[in-house]
Amino acid sequence: MLINDLNFEESLSPSISRHSINNLSILKIQSSLCEAAISLHGGHLLQFKPAGEKDIIWLSDKAIYSPEKAIRGGIPVCWPWFGTIGSPSHGFARISPWQLMNWQENEEAIVIKLGLSASEQTKAIWPHEFSATLTFRLSASLKTTLAVTNTGATPWRWSGALHSYFQIAEATETSITGAGKDYIDSLQSGNKCESTGDLLINQSIDRVYTAPDDSIVIHDKGNQRRLSIRNTGSNAAVIWNPWDEISKGMADMNDDGYKTMVCVESTNFADNLESGTLLSPEETHQLTTEISILPQ
Ligand code: TA6
Numbered sequence: 001m002l003i004n005d006l007n008f009e010e011s012l013s014p015s016i017s018r019h020s021i022n023n024l025s026i027l028k029i030q031s032s033l034c035e036a037a038i039s040l041h042g043g044h045l046l047q048f049k050p051a052g053e054k055d056i057i058w059l060s061d062k063a064i065y066s067p068e069k070a071i072r073g074g075i076p077v078c079w080p081w082f083g084t085i086g087s088p089s090h091g092f093a094r095i096s097p098w099q100l101m102n103w104q105e106n107e108e109a110i111v112i113k114l115g116l117s118a119s120e121q122t123k124a125i126w127p128h129e130f131s132a133t134l135t136f137r138l139s140a141s142l143k144t145t146l147a148v149t150n151t152g153a154t155p156w157r158w159s160g161a162l163h164s165y166f167q168i169a170e171a172t173e174t175s176i177t178g179a180g181k182d183y184i185d186s187l188q189s190g191n192k193c194e195s196t197g198d199l200l201i202n203q204s205i206d207r208v209y210t211a212p213d214d215s216i217v218i219h220d221k222g223n224q225r226r227l228s229i230r231n232t233g234s235n236a237a238v239i240w241n242p243w244d245e246i247s248k249g250m251a252d253m254n255d256d257g258y259k260t261m262v263c264v265e266s267t268n269f270a271d272n273l274e275s276g277t278l279l280s281p282e283e284t285h286q287l288t289t290e291i292s293i294l295p296q
Pocket of ligand 1: 083090163186206238239240265
């Protein structure tokens with residue numbers, strides 16, 4: 001498992017240490033509250049496990065740790081666009097080097113802040129001024145906040161997601177409630193559909209749910225637990241499982257990797273770059289996702 005393959009670099013506090021893998025910095029958090037790992041490459045949370053619990057976040061055994069690649073699993077930060085409406089797919093934030101801005105810990109939580117702002121590299125892809133911060137609040141639950149500010153003189157539009165991969169025991173024994181009825185089916189040329197009943201993870205799913213409840217719940221029968229996902233600042237929840245054929249075609253995922261994961265994503269969805277959320281100069285938008293285990 002990744003957490004054991006890291007090279008120790010330095011301690012930052014009693015619970016936080018910096019490690020490396022292929023010259024990429026990874027922050028490791030080991031406290032009485034939880035265990036976690038966060039990659040500065042991509043501002044990417046890789047692992048999260050409250051004390052006494054199993055991992056909540058799925059990370060591919062075949063994930064590739066390289067400056068050019070997005071890491072498969074964890075919580076990729078898709079920004080300033082979602083999906084393939086621009087290039088690279090899901091934007092540049094997940095393949096950019098984020099800076100560690102500060103960290104704090106007390107009895108209640110560990111809070112880690114990362115930052116990314118416009119540079120020659122980002123402007124070559126997307127010609128706008130911005131400043132982004134990612135805040136991870138780690139305790140028995142995990143709250144991730146992406147705050148983006150327009151630091152330029154002209155408005156721009158964006159879309160994106162906190163593309164969380166959840167660890168489940170067995171997809172076919174998992175259902176999801178709270179996603180709502182209406183969805184856009186990416187597997188049916190973006191057709192608008194309406195679902196009836198619970199959402200079962202028993203086939204390839206790639207859906208943009210446009211009116212989710214405040215709380216989405218993953219019912220993970222095999223692990224005998226329910227995961228709660230509360231999103232804010234989003235206009236949709238994307239639910240994705242590639243299933244068998246697509247998994248086989250992915251170099252960074254085991255052929256049967258799809259059986260133990262499902263993505264539930266806090267998403268600001270847009271059909272194209274021109275229809276994203278407008279952000280005026282000096283304005284900030286926050287996209288969050290809060291993940292916790294519900295009592296049985
Ligand atoms: O969020 C769902 C999705 O957009 C799918 O269409 C699927 O391709 C997935 O993300 C993974 O994308 P990636 O670029 O990480 O392979």
